[in-house]
Amino acid sequence: MKSVLITGANRGLGLELTRQYLERGDHVFAATRQPEGATDLQILAQQRGGQLVVLPLDVTSAASLAAAYEQVAAATDHLDILINNAGILPGHPGSGIDDNQESQKLGQLRYEDAMQVIGTNAVGPLLVTQQFLPLLKAGHKSRVVSLSSGLGSLELKASGSHYHYSASKAAMNMYMRTLAAEAGHHGIISIMVDPGWIRTDMGGTGAALPAADSARGIIRLTDQLHAEENGSFVTWQGKPVAW
Numbered sequence: 148m149k150s151v152l153i154t155g156a157n158r159g160l161g162l163e164l165t166r167q168y169l170e171r172g173d174h175v176f177a178a179t180r181q182p183e184g185a186t187d188l189q190i191l192a193q194q195r196g197g198q199l200v201v202l203p204l205d206v207t208s209a210a211s212l213a214a215a216y217e218q219v220a221a222a223t224d225h226l227d228i229l230i231n232n233a234g235i236l237p238g239h240p241g242s243g244i245d246d247n248q249e250s251q252k253l254g255q256l257r258y259e260d261a262m263q264v265i266g267t268n269a270v271g272p273l274l275v276t277q278q279f280l281p282l283l284k285a286g287h288k289s290r291v292v293s294l295s296s297g298l299g300s301l302e303l304k305a306s307g308s309h310y311h312y313s314a315s316k317a318a319m320n321m322y323m324r325t326l327a328a329e330a331g332h333h334g335i336i337s338i339m340v341d342p343g344w345i346r347t348d349m350g351g352t353g354a355a356l357p358a359a360d361s362a363r364g365i366i367r368l369t370d371q372l373h374a375e376e377n378g379s380f381v382t383w384q385g386k387p388v389a390w
């Protein structure tokens with residue numbers, strides 16, 4: 148049985164990952180900004196008893212991070228897997244930027260929007276991982292999986308769109324690759340994963356891939372990671388993505 152912490156676990160890919168780790172019998176810490184409004188997680192918690200702990204965590208708040216760490220550390224002496232899943236895309240639910248993508252167009256770009264997206268998508272995963280490092284170090288070959296995107300690839304970038312989101316995922320890749328180099332000395336394997344275009348609030352109804360399929364792939368590749376894959380950027384099926 149593994150101890151798994153997932154951020155943004157109340158909906159979308161994070162909820163699917165939570166469901167599938169629970170089905171395997173793992174111990175899941177499901178972090179969400181608003182546990183009281185996280186109906187699906189609350190139902191799962193009732194069904195699963197102590198196997199699922201639902202806890203508050205806003206990845207942009209230092210106080211929230213410290214409180215979440217205290218709660219998890221009181222319940223377990225180690226973490227095997229951290230999934231940095233929480234993220235925002237302007238114009239989509241939960242982003243705090245409700246303007247149907249206008250904020251990501253040249254002529255409309257604003258400092259505040261950039262900071263919001265980069266703070267959540269890039270700095271957030273870095274500081275969550277920093278906070279939980281003691282518990283990850285206490286695990287055996289612990290894994291850190293950070294949800295990136297093909298839109299964060301410099302090489303693949305060919306359109307004038309998604310300025311802040313693309314930059315945030317490229318920045319996250321660099322933050323987490325830097326962390327991978329350092330945390331790798333403690334046996335921690337850290338990767339960045341493009342989950343594919345998935346049917347969630349963020350991906351929309353036109354997306355081809357069910358979140359359940361992507362989650363299954365991510366869990367499989369996380370199980371099969373080797374030390375030499377530390378710091379790599381791969382798809383949910385394990386194929387390398389161009390930086």
Ligand SMILES: NC(=O)c1ccc[n+]([C@@H]2O[C@H](COP(=O)([O-])OP(=O)(O)OC[C@H]3O[C@@H](n4cnc5c(N)ncnc54)[C@H](OP(=O)(O)O)[C@@H]3O)[C@@H](O)[C@H]2O)c1
Nearest residue numbers: 155159160180205206233234241296344345347348349350
């Ligand atoms: N969907 C796609 O096609 C796609 C493609 C490439 C990459 N990704 C990446 O995959 C990850 C999951 O995406 P998704 O499609 O499942 O997105 P989603 O349905 O929009 O869910 C995003 C989750 O992140 C949480 N979140 C946002 N800001 C947060 C914060 N400050 N602190 C804590 N939690 C926060 C949300 O919580 P609330 O409910 O409180 O808002 C929600 O649980 C993201 O990192 C995304 O960028 C998705």
